[in-house]
Amino acid sequence: MLTEYAFWFLTFVAIFSAIGMILSKNPVYSVLSLIVTFFAIAGHYFLLNAQFLAAVHIIVYAGAIMVLFLYVIMMLNQNEADEEKRSNWSKLLAAASFGILLIVISAAIGHGHAKEVAITQQAAFGTTETLGISLYKEFLVPFEISSVLFLAAMVGAVYLSKKEQYN
Amino acid sequence: MPIDILLFKLLLCGIIFVVSLAVAAYATWGERKFAAVLQDRVGPSRAGPFGLLQPVADGVKMFMKEEMLPTKSNKFLFILGPCLFMLTACMVSTVIPWGGDLTIDGAVYSLQITDINIGILYMFGVVSLGIYGIMIGGWASNNKYSLLGALRASSQMISYEIAMGLSIIALVMMTGTLSLREIVLQQDAGVSYVVYQPLGFLIFLICAFAETNRAPFDLAECETELVGGYHTEYSSMKLGLFLFAEYINMFISSAIMVTLYFGGYNFPFQHEIAEALGLSANGLTIVQTLLFFGKVVGFILFFMWVRWTLPRFRYDQLMSLGWKVLLPLAIANIFITGIVMWALGLIANN
Numbered sequence: 001m002l003t004e005y006a007f008w009f010l011t012f013v014a015i016f017s018a019i020g021m022i023l024s025k026n027p028v029y030s031v032l033s034l035i036v037t038f039f040a041i042a043g044h045y046f047l048l049n050a051q052f053l054a055a056v057h058i059i060v061y062a063g064a065i066m067v068l069f070l071y072v073i074m075m076l077n078q079n080e081a082d083e084e085k086r087s088n089w090s091k092l093l094a095a096a097s098f099g100i101l102l103i104v105i106s107a108a109i110g111h112g113h114a115k116e117v118a119i120t121q122q123a124a125f126g127t128t129e130t131l132g133i134s135l136y137k138e139f140l141v142p143f144e145i146s147s148v149l150f151l152a153a154m155v156g157a158v159y160l161s162k163k164e165q166y167n
Numbered sequence: 168m169p170i171d172i173l174l175f176k177l178l179l180c181g182i183i184f185v186v187s188l189a190v191a192a193y194a195t196w197g198e199r200k201f202a203a204v205l206q207d208r209v210g211p212s213r214a215g216p217f218g219l220l221q222p223v224a225d226g227v228k229m230f231m232k233e234e235m236l237p238t239k240s241n242k243f244l245f246i247l248g249p250c251l252f253m254l255t256a257c258m259v260s261t262v263i264p265w266g267g268d269l270t271i272d273g274a275v276y277s278l279q280i281t282d283i284n285i286g287i288l289y290m291f292g293v294v295s296l297g298i299y300g301i302m303i304g305g306w307a308s309n310n311k312y313s314l315l316g317a318l319r320a321s322s323q324m325i326s327y328e329i330a331m332g333l334s335i336i337a338l339v340m341m342t343g344t345l346s347l348r349e350i351v352l353q354q355d356a357g358v359s360y361v362v363y364q365p366l367g368f369l370i371f372l373i374c375a376f377a378e379t380n381r382a383p384f385d386l387a388e389c390e391t392e393l394v395g396g397y398h399t400e401y402s403s404m405k406l407g408l409f410l411f412a413e414y415i416n417m418f419i420s421s422a423i424m425v426t427l428y429f430g431g432y433n434f435p436f437q438h439e440i441a442e443a444l445g446l447s448a449n450g451l452t453i454v455q456t457l458l459f460f461g462k463v464v465g466f467i468l469f470f471m472w473v474r475w476t477l478p479r480f481r482y483d484q485l486m487s488l489g490w491k492v493l494l495p496l497a498i499a500n501i502f503i504t505g506i507v508m509w510a511l512g513l514i515a516n517n
Protein backbone atom coordinates (compact mmCIF):
# COMPACT_ATOMS: atom_id res chain seq x y z
CA MET A 1 0.00 0.00 0.00
CA LEU A 2 2.71 2.41 1.04
CA THR A 3 4.70 1.36 -2.01
CA GLU A 4 1.77 2.25 -4.23
CA TYR A 5 1.46 5.74 -2.74
CA ALA A 6 5.22 6.20 -3.12
CA PHE A 7 4.97 5.06 -6.74
CA TRP A 8 2.26 7.62 -7.60
CA PHE A 9 4.02 10.40 -5.72
CA LEU A 10 7.34 9.71 -7.49
CA THR A 11 5.59 9.45 -10.84
CA PHE A 12 3.92 12.85 -10.41
CA VAL A 13 7.17 14.41 -9.28
CA ALA A 14 9.05 12.89 -12.22
CA ILE A 15 6.51 13.99 -14.84
CA PHE A 16 5.94 17.49 -13.50
CA SER A 17 9.60 18.24 -12.96
CA ALA A 18 10.32 16.96 -16.47
CA ILE A 19 7.67 19.32 -17.83
CA GLY A 20 9.12 22.09 -15.71
CA MET A 21 12.52 21.40 -17.17
CA ILE A 22 11.22 21.92 -20.69
CA LEU A 23 9.04 24.93 -19.91
CA SER A 24 11.30 27.04 -17.71
CA LYS A 25 13.04 29.87 -19.52
CA ASN A 26 15.96 30.06 -17.13
CA PRO A 27 18.50 27.32 -17.94
CA VAL A 28 19.55 27.00 -14.30
CA TYR A 29 15.95 26.19 -13.32
CA SER A 30 15.89 23.62 -16.13
CA VAL A 31 18.96 21.94 -14.68
CA LEU A 32 17.46 21.92 -11.19
CA SER A 33 14.18 20.43 -12.45
CA LEU A 34 16.11 17.76 -14.29
CA ILE A 35 17.93 16.90 -11.05
CA VAL A 36 14.57 16.54 -9.29
CA THR A 37 13.49 14.23 -12.14
CA PHE A 38 16.58 12.10 -11.63
CA PHE A 39 15.78 11.84 -7.94
CA ALA A 40 12.24 10.69 -8.67
CA ILE A 41 13.55 8.06 -11.10
CA ALA A 42 16.10 6.92 -8.52
CA GLY A 43 13.18 6.54 -6.15
CA HIS A 44 11.49 4.29 -8.70
CA TYR A 45 14.61 2.15 -8.84
CA PHE A 46 14.44 1.86 -5.07
CA LEU A 47 10.84 0.68 -5.30
CA LEU A 48 11.99 -1.95 -7.78
CA ASN A 49 14.58 -3.10 -5.21
CA ALA A 50 17.47 -1.96 -7.41
CA GLN A 51 19.38 -0.05 -4.76
CA PHE A 52 22.73 -0.10 -6.50
CA LEU A 53 21.24 1.31 -9.67
CA ALA A 54 19.47 4.03 -7.68
CA ALA A 55 22.64 5.10 -5.89
CA VAL A 56 24.75 5.06 -9.04
CA HIS A 57 22.03 6.95 -10.89
CA ILE A 58 22.26 9.73 -8.31
CA ILE A 59 26.06 9.74 -8.19
CA VAL A 60 26.57 9.73 -11.94
CA TYR A 61 23.66 11.78 -13.26
CA ALA A 62 22.78 14.16 -10.45
CA GLY A 63 26.25 14.30 -8.96
CA ALA A 64 28.48 14.47 -12.00
CA ILE A 65 26.76 15.06 -15.32
CA MET A 66 24.39 17.77 -14.11
CA VAL A 67 27.26 19.53 -12.38
CA LEU A 68 28.98 19.77 -15.74
CA PHE A 69 25.77 21.13 -17.29
CA LEU A 70 25.59 23.72 -14.54
CA TYR A 71 29.23 24.59 -15.19
CA VAL A 72 28.61 25.29 -18.85
CA ILE A 73 25.51 27.34 -18.12
CA MET A 74 27.27 29.37 -15.45
CA MET A 75 30.36 29.97 -17.54
CA LEU A 76 28.30 31.13 -20.51
CA ASN A 77 25.97 32.96 -18.10
CA GLN A 78 22.96 32.52 -20.31
CA ASN A 79 19.92 34.39 -19.11
CA GLU A 80 16.39 34.84 -20.31
CA ALA A 81 17.35 38.11 -21.95
CA ASP A 82 20.04 36.46 -24.08
CA GLU A 83 17.71 33.89 -25.52
CA GLU A 84 17.32 34.53 -29.21
CA LYS A 85 13.81 34.98 -30.50
CA ARG A 86 12.75 32.07 -32.65
CA SER A 87 10.40 32.58 -35.56
CA ASN A 88 6.83 31.32 -35.38
CA TRP A 89 7.56 28.96 -38.26
CA SER A 90 10.19 27.04 -36.32
CA LYS A 91 7.90 26.83 -33.29
CA LEU A 92 5.10 25.44 -35.45
CA LEU A 93 7.41 22.92 -37.07
CA ALA A 94 8.76 21.78 -33.73
CA ALA A 95 5.25 21.40 -32.32
CA ALA A 96 4.09 19.44 -35.39
CA SER A 97 7.04 17.06 -35.50
CA PHE A 98 6.87 16.28 -31.80
CA GLY A 99 3.09 15.95 -32.02
CA ILE A 100 3.55 13.26 -34.66
CA LEU A 101 6.11 11.54 -32.46
CA LEU A 102 3.64 11.65 -29.56
CA ILE A 103 0.95 10.03 -31.73
CA VAL A 104 3.35 7.28 -32.83
CA ILE A 105 4.44 6.54 -29.28
CA SER A 106 0.93 6.54 -27.85
CA ALA A 107 -0.25 4.31 -30.71
CA ALA A 108 2.60 1.93 -30.02
CA ILE A 109 1.68 1.83 -26.34
CA GLY A 110 -1.99 1.29 -27.18
CA HIS A 111 -1.39 -1.54 -29.66
CA GLY A 112 1.48 -3.24 -27.89
CA HIS A 113 0.92 -6.15 -25.61
CA ALA A 114 1.43 -4.94 -22.10
CA LYS A 115 3.59 -7.50 -20.43
CA GLU A 116 2.94 -8.27 -16.82
CA VAL A 117 6.36 -7.91 -15.29
CA ALA A 118 6.48 -9.52 -11.92
CA ILE A 119 8.33 -7.33 -9.46
CA THR A 120 10.88 -9.56 -7.86
CA GLN A 121 10.85 -8.96 -4.17
CA GLN A 122 13.67 -11.34 -3.38
CA ALA A 123 16.13 -9.78 -1.00
CA ALA A 124 19.10 -10.53 -3.23
CA PHE A 125 17.61 -9.05 -6.41
CA GLY A 126 19.20 -5.80 -7.48
CA THR A 127 21.81 -5.70 -4.76
CA THR A 128 25.37 -4.74 -5.54
CA GLU A 129 26.48 -8.33 -5.14
CA THR A 130 23.98 -9.81 -7.60
CA LEU A 131 24.63 -7.10 -10.13
CA GLY A 132 28.38 -7.48 -9.79
CA ILE A 133 28.28 -11.23 -10.26
CA SER A 134 26.08 -11.01 -13.34
CA LEU A 135 28.18 -8.18 -14.81
CA TYR A 136 31.48 -9.95 -14.32
CA LYS A 137 30.30 -13.45 -15.18
CA GLU A 138 27.49 -13.37 -17.72
CA PHE A 139 28.16 -10.03 -19.36
CA LEU A 140 31.91 -9.72 -18.93
CA VAL A 141 32.74 -9.06 -22.59
CA PRO A 142 30.13 -6.31 -23.23
CA PHE A 143 31.07 -4.75 -19.91
CA GLU A 144 34.75 -4.63 -20.77
CA ILE A 145 34.05 -3.35 -24.28
CA SER A 146 31.96 -0.50 -22.92
CA SER A 147 34.78 0.39 -20.54
CA VAL A 148 37.15 0.56 -23.51
CA LEU A 149 34.65 2.95 -25.08
CA PHE A 150 34.84 5.15 -21.99
CA LEU A 151 38.62 5.06 -22.13
CA ALA A 152 38.55 6.14 -25.76
CA ALA A 153 36.22 9.01 -24.90
CA MET A 154 38.54 10.08 -22.09
CA VAL A 155 41.63 9.99 -24.28
CA GLY A 156 39.74 11.94 -26.93
CA ALA A 157 38.75 14.63 -24.44
CA VAL A 158 42.32 14.96 -23.15
CA TYR A 159 43.67 15.13 -26.70
CA LEU A 160 41.20 17.83 -27.73
CA SER A 161 41.97 20.01 -24.73
CA LYS A 162 45.72 19.58 -25.27
CA LYS A 163 45.51 20.58 -28.91
CA GLU A 164 43.69 23.75 -28.04
CA GLN A 165 46.39 24.70 -25.61
CA TYR A 166 49.29 24.53 -28.05
CA ASN A 167 47.66 26.41 -30.92
CA MET B 168 8.03 -1.44 11.41
CA PRO B 169 6.74 -1.52 14.99
CA ILE B 170 5.66 1.83 16.36
CA ASP B 171 8.19 1.91 19.21
CA ILE B 172 11.09 1.36 16.79
CA LEU B 173 9.73 4.15 14.59
CA LEU B 174 9.50 6.52 17.56
CA PHE B 175 13.00 5.56 18.64
CA LYS B 176 14.35 6.27 15.16
CA LEU B 177 12.63 9.65 15.07
CA LEU B 178 14.08 10.46 18.47
CA LEU B 179 17.49 9.33 17.26
CA CYS B 180 17.20 11.59 14.20
CA GLY B 181 16.47 14.53 16.50
CA ILE B 182 19.30 13.69 18.86
CA ILE B 183 21.84 13.26 16.07
CA PHE B 184 20.76 16.52 14.46
CA VAL B 185 21.12 18.40 17.74
CA VAL B 186 24.43 16.70 18.51
CA SER B 187 25.79 17.58 15.04
CA LEU B 188 24.83 21.20 15.57
CA ALA B 189 26.30 21.23 19.07
CA VAL B 190 29.55 19.60 17.99
CA ALA B 191 29.81 22.00 15.06
CA ALA B 192 29.10 24.99 17.32
CA TYR B 193 31.72 23.96 19.83
CA ALA B 194 34.10 23.16 16.98
CA THR B 195 34.05 26.88 16.14
CA TRP B 196 34.96 27.62 19.76
CA GLY B 197 37.57 24.86 19.74
CA GLU B 198 39.03 26.16 16.51
CA ARG B 199 39.54 29.62 18.01
CA LYS B 200 41.00 28.24 21.21
CA PHE B 201 43.29 25.93 19.26
CA ALA B 202 44.46 28.78 17.05
CA ALA B 203 45.01 30.88 20.16
CA VAL B 204 47.19 28.17 21.74
CA LEU B 205 49.25 27.76 18.57
CA GLN B 206 49.68 31.50 18.20
CA ASP B 207 50.33 32.17 21.88
CA ARG B 208 47.11 34.15 22.41
CA VAL B 209 44.24 33.77 24.87
CA GLY B 210 41.38 33.28 22.40
CA PRO B 211 37.71 33.82 23.26
CA SER B 212 37.48 34.43 27.00
CA ARG B 213 34.73 36.98 27.65
CA ALA B 214 31.47 35.07 27.11
CA GLY B 215 31.15 32.64 30.02
CA PRO B 216 33.93 30.63 31.68
CA PHE B 217 36.77 29.96 29.16
CA GLY B 218 34.61 31.72 26.59
CA LEU B 219 32.36 28.68 26.48
CA LEU B 220 29.31 30.76 25.56
CA GLN B 221 31.08 32.22 22.53
CA PRO B 222 29.18 30.00 20.00
CA VAL B 223 25.88 31.25 21.45
CA ALA B 224 27.07 34.84 21.14
CA ASP B 225 28.17 34.19 17.56
CA GLY B 226 24.81 32.66 16.70
CA VAL B 227 22.92 35.62 18.16
CA LYS B 228 25.21 37.99 16.28
CA MET B 229 24.58 36.16 13.00
CA PHE B 230 20.82 36.27 13.48
CA MET B 231 20.77 39.95 14.45
CA LYS B 232 22.77 41.12 11.45
CA GLU B 233 21.04 42.79 8.55
CA GLU B 234 19.73 40.54 5.81
CA MET B 235 21.09 41.60 2.46
CA LEU B 236 19.75 40.43 -0.89
CA PRO B 237 21.85 41.77 -3.77
CA THR B 238 19.49 43.62 -6.13
CA LYS B 239 20.66 41.84 -9.27
CA SER B 240 20.76 38.39 -7.76
CA ASN B 241 18.33 35.58 -8.35
CA LYS B 242 16.40 35.71 -5.06
CA PHE B 243 15.09 32.17 -5.01
CA LEU B 244 18.40 30.53 -5.88
CA PHE B 245 20.28 32.91 -3.58
CA ILE B 246 18.31 31.56 -0.63
CA LEU B 247 18.27 27.98 -1.91
CA GLY B 248 22.09 27.79 -2.05
CA PRO B 249 22.94 27.83 1.68
CA CYS B 250 19.83 25.73 2.48
CA LEU B 251 20.97 22.97 0.10
CA PHE B 252 24.51 23.12 1.44
CA MET B 253 23.29 22.70 5.01
CA LEU B 254 20.86 19.92 4.01
CA THR B 255 23.52 17.85 2.28
CA ALA B 256 25.90 18.41 5.19
CA CYS B 257 23.38 16.85 7.59
CA MET B 258 22.25 13.98 5.33
CA VAL B 259 25.21 11.62 5.67
CA SER B 260 24.72 11.22 9.43
CA THR B 261 21.77 8.85 8.79
CA VAL B 262 23.98 5.93 7.73
CA ILE B 263 26.74 6.30 10.31
CA PRO B 264 26.56 3.69 13.10
CA TRP B 265 26.94 5.82 16.23
CA GLY B 266 26.96 2.81 18.54
CA GLY B 267 25.90 -0.79 18.98
CA ASP B 268 22.50 -2.03 20.10
CA LEU B 269 20.56 -0.97 23.16
CA THR B 270 18.25 -3.60 24.66
CA ILE B 271 15.34 -2.14 26.59
CA ASP B 272 12.58 -4.48 27.81
CA GLY B 273 13.66 -7.16 25.37
CA ALA B 274 13.39 -4.89 22.34
CA VAL B 275 16.60 -4.17 20.46
CA TYR B 276 17.23 -0.60 19.40
CA SER B 277 20.13 0.06 17.03
CA LEU B 278 22.02 3.34 17.42
CA GLN B 279 22.09 3.86 13.68
CA ILE B 280 19.22 5.58 11.92
CA THR B 281 19.22 3.28 8.93
CA ASP B 282 21.46 0.42 7.86
CA ILE B 283 21.05 0.43 4.08
CA ASN B 284 23.31 -2.06 2.35
CA ILE B 285 24.60 0.61 -0.02
CA GLY B 286 25.74 2.91 2.80
CA ILE B 287 29.01 3.90 1.16
CA LEU B 288 27.33 4.64 -2.16
CA TYR B 289 24.69 6.73 -0.38
CA MET B 290 27.49 8.65 1.28
CA PHE B 291 29.08 9.38 -2.09
CA GLY B 292 25.77 10.38 -3.59
CA VAL B 293 25.21 12.94 -0.87
CA VAL B 294 28.80 14.20 -1.01
CA SER B 295 28.49 14.72 -4.75
CA LEU B 296 25.30 16.72 -4.19
CA GLY B 297 27.08 19.03 -1.75
CA ILE B 298 28.54 20.84 -4.74
CA TYR B 299 25.15 22.24 -5.75
CA GLY B 300 24.74 24.42 -2.67
CA ILE B 301 28.04 26.15 -3.35
CA MET B 302 27.54 26.43 -7.12
CA ILE B 303 23.99 27.74 -6.92
CA GLY B 304 24.84 30.15 -4.13
CA GLY B 305 27.90 31.45 -5.93
CA TRP B 306 26.14 31.85 -9.24
CA ALA B 307 22.97 33.42 -7.87
CA SER B 308 24.99 36.14 -6.12
CA ASN B 309 25.70 37.62 -9.57
CA ASN B 310 29.20 38.57 -8.54
CA LYS B 311 32.44 37.67 -10.33
CA TYR B 312 34.28 36.77 -7.15
CA SER B 313 31.42 34.58 -5.96
CA LEU B 314 31.27 32.79 -9.31
CA LEU B 315 35.03 32.24 -9.37
CA GLY B 316 34.93 30.97 -5.80
CA ALA B 317 32.06 28.62 -6.62
CA LEU B 318 33.87 27.28 -9.71
CA ARG B 319 37.04 26.73 -7.72
CA ALA B 320 35.22 25.01 -4.89
CA SER B 321 33.23 22.73 -7.16
CA SER B 322 36.10 21.76 -9.46
CA GLN B 323 38.18 21.01 -6.38
CA MET B 324 35.42 18.88 -4.89
CA ILE B 325 34.87 16.95 -8.13
CA SER B 326 38.59 16.29 -8.56
CA TYR B 327 39.10 14.98 -5.05
CA GLU B 328 35.87 12.99 -5.03
CA ILE B 329 37.39 10.65 -7.64
CA ALA B 330 40.50 9.88 -5.62
CA MET B 331 38.32 9.51 -2.52
CA GLY B 332 36.04 7.00 -4.21
CA LEU B 333 38.96 4.97 -5.53
CA SER B 334 40.66 4.93 -2.13
CA ILE B 335 37.51 3.41 -0.65
CA ILE B 336 37.25 0.77 -3.38
CA ALA B 337 40.37 -0.93 -1.98
CA LEU B 338 38.68 -0.98 1.43
CA VAL B 339 35.45 -2.36 -0.03
CA MET B 340 37.44 -5.12 -1.72
CA MET B 341 38.58 -6.24 1.72
CA THR B 342 35.27 -5.85 3.53
CA GLY B 343 33.11 -7.29 0.77
CA THR B 344 30.22 -5.09 1.85
CA LEU B 345 29.00 -1.54 1.35
CA SER B 346 27.11 -1.42 4.63
CA LEU B 347 28.83 0.79 7.18
CA ARG B 348 27.46 -1.27 10.05
CA GLU B 349 29.02 -4.46 8.76
CA ILE B 350 32.32 -2.72 8.18
CA VAL B 351 32.29 -1.68 11.84
CA LEU B 352 31.32 -5.18 12.99
CA GLN B 353 34.21 -6.67 11.02
CA GLN B 354 36.58 -4.46 13.02
CA ASP B 355 35.24 -5.87 16.29
CA ALA B 356 38.29 -8.12 16.65
CA GLY B 357 40.35 -5.08 17.52
CA VAL B 358 42.23 -4.73 14.23
CA SER B 359 41.14 -1.56 12.49
CA TYR B 360 41.21 -1.30 8.73
CA VAL B 361 43.78 1.47 8.93
CA VAL B 362 46.33 -1.29 9.65
CA TYR B 363 45.51 -3.03 6.36
CA GLN B 364 44.84 0.11 4.35
CA PRO B 365 47.31 2.79 5.47
CA LEU B 366 47.72 4.25 1.97
CA GLY B 367 43.98 4.22 1.36
CA PHE B 368 43.41 5.98 4.66
CA LEU B 369 46.01 8.64 3.87
CA ILE B 370 44.41 9.35 0.49
CA PHE B 371 40.97 9.45 2.08
CA LEU B 372 42.19 11.84 4.77
CA ILE B 373 43.71 14.27 2.27
CA CYS B 374 40.59 14.12 0.13
CA ALA B 375 38.43 14.76 3.20
CA PHE B 376 40.36 17.98 3.76
CA ALA B 377 39.76 18.98 0.16
CA GLU B 378 36.08 17.99 0.21
CA THR B 379 35.34 20.04 3.32
CA ASN B 380 37.19 23.03 1.84
CA ARG B 381 39.45 23.17 4.87
CA ALA B 382 42.94 24.62 4.90
CA PRO B 383 45.33 23.92 3.20
CA PHE B 384 42.68 23.35 0.51
CA ASP B 385 40.48 26.37 1.28
CA LEU B 386 41.12 28.01 -2.07
CA ALA B 387 37.40 28.57 -2.52
CA GLU B 388 37.55 31.33 0.04
CA CYS B 389 41.07 32.54 -0.59
CA GLU B 390 40.85 36.10 0.77
CA THR B 391 43.94 37.38 -1.00
CA GLU B 392 42.55 36.54 -4.43
CA LEU B 393 38.79 36.25 -4.15
CA VAL B 394 37.60 38.58 -1.36
CA GLY B 395 35.44 35.93 0.32
CA GLY B 396 34.86 33.28 -2.34
CA TYR B 397 31.42 31.88 -3.05
CA HIS B 398 29.86 33.54 0.00
CA THR B 399 31.12 37.06 -0.71
CA GLU B 400 27.59 38.45 -1.14
CA TYR B 401 26.08 36.57 1.77
CA SER B 402 25.31 38.16 5.09
CA SER B 403 23.52 37.35 8.32
CA MET B 404 22.45 33.76 8.97
CA LYS B 405 22.73 32.72 5.31
CA LEU B 406 26.46 33.31 5.64
CA GLY B 407 26.21 31.60 9.00
CA LEU B 408 24.75 28.50 7.36
CA PHE B 409 27.63 28.28 4.87
CA LEU B 410 30.24 28.64 7.61
CA PHE B 411 28.40 26.34 9.98
CA ALA B 412 27.92 23.65 7.34
CA GLU B 413 31.69 23.55 6.93
CA TYR B 414 32.01 22.53 10.58
CA ILE B 415 29.24 19.95 10.25
CA ASN B 416 31.04 18.55 7.20
CA MET B 417 34.19 18.33 9.26
CA PHE B 418 32.34 16.48 12.02
CA ILE B 419 30.69 14.06 9.60
CA SER B 420 33.85 13.33 7.65
CA SER B 421 35.68 12.67 10.93
CA ALA B 422 32.89 10.27 11.89
CA ILE B 423 33.20 8.52 8.50
CA MET B 424 36.95 8.14 8.86
CA VAL B 425 36.52 6.69 12.34
CA THR B 426 33.84 4.31 11.05
CA LEU B 427 35.73 3.08 8.02
CA TYR B 428 39.33 3.05 9.19
CA PHE B 429 39.46 3.37 12.98
CA GLY B 430 37.12 0.67 14.15
CA GLY B 431 33.99 2.78 14.48
CA TYR B 432 32.65 2.43 17.99
CA ASN B 433 34.86 -0.57 18.76
CA PHE B 434 37.90 -0.29 20.97
CA PRO B 435 40.65 -2.86 21.62
CA PHE B 436 39.85 -5.65 24.10
CA GLN B 437 36.36 -4.21 24.59
CA HIS B 438 34.72 -7.50 25.53
CA GLU B 439 37.48 -8.41 27.98
CA ILE B 440 37.36 -4.96 29.59
CA ALA B 441 33.56 -5.03 29.80
CA GLU B 442 33.72 -8.45 31.43
CA ALA B 443 36.40 -7.34 33.89
CA LEU B 444 34.43 -4.24 34.88
CA GLY B 445 31.14 -6.11 34.97
CA LEU B 446 29.51 -3.83 32.38
CA SER B 447 26.14 -4.88 31.00
CA ALA B 448 25.57 -4.94 27.23
CA ASN B 449 23.81 -1.58 27.39
CA GLY B 450 26.60 -0.12 29.48
CA LEU B 451 29.16 -1.31 26.93
CA THR B 452 27.13 0.30 24.14
CA ILE B 453 27.11 3.64 25.94
CA VAL B 454 30.86 3.47 26.60
CA GLN B 455 31.40 2.59 22.94
CA THR B 456 29.35 5.56 21.78
CA LEU B 457 31.23 7.92 24.07
CA LEU B 458 34.54 6.56 22.81
CA PHE B 459 33.32 6.95 19.23
CA PHE B 460 32.73 10.62 19.90
CA GLY B 461 36.14 10.80 21.56
CA LYS B 462 37.76 9.50 18.37
CA VAL B 463 35.73 11.94 16.29
CA VAL B 464 36.85 14.85 18.45
CA GLY B 465 40.43 13.66 17.99
CA PHE B 466 40.01 13.89 14.23
CA ILE B 467 38.41 17.32 14.47
CA LEU B 468 41.40 18.50 16.50
CA PHE B 469 43.65 17.07 13.77
CA PHE B 470 41.73 19.09 11.16
CA MET B 471 42.33 22.22 13.23
CA TRP B 472 45.99 21.42 13.85
CA VAL B 473 46.57 21.11 10.11
CA ARG B 474 44.68 24.30 9.39
CA TRP B 475 46.82 26.39 11.71
CA THR B 476 50.08 24.74 10.67
CA LEU B 477 50.14 24.51 6.88
CA PRO B 478 49.90 27.40 4.43
CA ARG B 479 47.40 27.33 1.59
CA PHE B 480 48.22 25.59 -1.68
CA ARG B 481 48.37 27.38 -5.00
CA TYR B 482 45.51 26.37 -7.27
CA ASP B 483 47.64 24.56 -9.87
CA GLN B 484 49.44 22.70 -7.05
CA LEU B 485 46.07 21.62 -5.70
CA MET B 486 44.96 20.26 -9.07
CA SER B 487 48.22 18.47 -9.81
CA LEU B 488 48.20 16.92 -6.33
CA GLY B 489 44.69 15.63 -6.88
CA TRP B 490 45.04 14.33 -10.41
CA LYS B 491 48.72 13.42 -10.71
CA VAL B 492 49.53 12.13 -7.23
CA LEU B 493 46.43 11.01 -5.33
CA LEU B 494 44.56 9.47 -8.27
CA PRO B 495 47.45 7.23 -9.46
CA LEU B 496 48.23 6.34 -5.85
CA ALA B 497 44.62 5.33 -5.26
CA ILE B 498 44.63 3.15 -8.39
CA ALA B 499 47.97 1.60 -7.33
CA ASN B 500 46.44 0.92 -3.93
CA ILE B 501 43.59 -1.00 -5.57
CA PHE B 502 46.09 -3.10 -7.53
CA ILE B 503 48.27 -3.79 -4.50
CA THR B 504 45.24 -4.75 -2.42
CA GLY B 505 44.01 -7.05 -5.18
CA ILE B 506 47.38 -8.74 -5.64
CA VAL B 507 47.91 -9.25 -1.91
CA MET B 508 44.40 -10.61 -1.50
CA TRP B 509 44.95 -12.98 -4.42
CA ALA B 510 48.31 -14.10 -3.04
CA LEU B 511 46.80 -14.80 0.36
CA GLY B 512 43.90 -16.63 -1.25
CA LEU B 513 41.34 -14.28 0.27
CA ILE B 514 39.31 -13.85 -2.89
CA ALA B 515 36.18 -15.94 -2.73
CA ASN B 516 35.26 -17.88 -5.83
CA ASN B 517 31.56 -17.58 -6.42
